[in-house]
Amino acid sequence: MMKAKVYVTIKQNVLDPQGSAVQGALHALGFGEVGKARVGKYVELELQTSDKNEAEARVKAMCEKLLANTVIEDYRYELEQA
Amino acid sequence: MMKAKVYVTIKQNVLDPQGSAVQGALHALGFGEVGKARVGKYVELELQTSDKNEAEARVKAMCEKLLANTVIEDYRYELEQA
Numbered sequence: 001m002m003k004a005k006v007y008v009t010i011k012q013n014v015l016d017p018q019g020s021a022v023q024g025a026l027h028a029l030g031f032g033e034v035g036k037a038r039v040g041k042y043v044e045l046e047l048q049t050s051d052k053n054e055a056e057a058r059v060k061a062m063c064e065k066l067l068a069n070t071v072i073e074d075y076r077y078e079l080e081q082a
Numbered sequence: 083m084m085k086a087k088v089y090v091t092i093k094q095n096v097l098d099p100q101g102s103a104v105q106g107a108l109h110a111l112g113f114g115e116v117g118k119a120r121v122g123k124y125v126e127l128e129l130q131t132s133d134k135n136e137a138e139a140r141v142k143a144m145c146e147k148l149l150a151n152t153v154i155e156d157y158r159y160e161l162e163q164a
Contacts, residue, residue, distance in 0.1 A: 035128035042089050042124040046117030
């Protein structure tokens with residue numbers, strides 16, 4: 001079995017209202033040192049496969065088809081034996 | 083300046099409906115090898131500080147106060163010079 005960790009982030013030049021809200025809330029709580037804040041998604045998947053190359057291709061396809069909206073989001077992933 | 087990467091995940095024994103939805107959608111798309119799926123948050127913060135120990139304590143406080151709901155969520159973070 002393998003475990004995939006997928007990180008989906010909003011592209012650098014796309015507006016991130018959730019990040020702005022987090023930044024504002026942190027400032028209001030007294031954390032004035034916080035500059036830019038960006039909020040993304042983190043997905044952990046268990047995969048019933050042991051072939052790392054195949055898993056890599058499959059996870060990439062999952063990101064493209066469902067997990068990330070590639071128009072406005074970037075993704076990266078890590079695979080590990082579990 | 084430092085950069086903090088915060089990962090917020092739902093605790094192991096707490097129900098994760100968003101994860102179940104992702105798992106179901108991936109199955110429906112033909113990714114039958116996907117076992118458990120868990121969805122969390124990923125937050126990137128820029129911090130106007132250069133003291134790593136202080137930054138660490140501040141980020142921990144941000145997680146406890148705002149970024150994570152520690153009743154049902156776990157968090158971890160990484161700090162790096164940026």
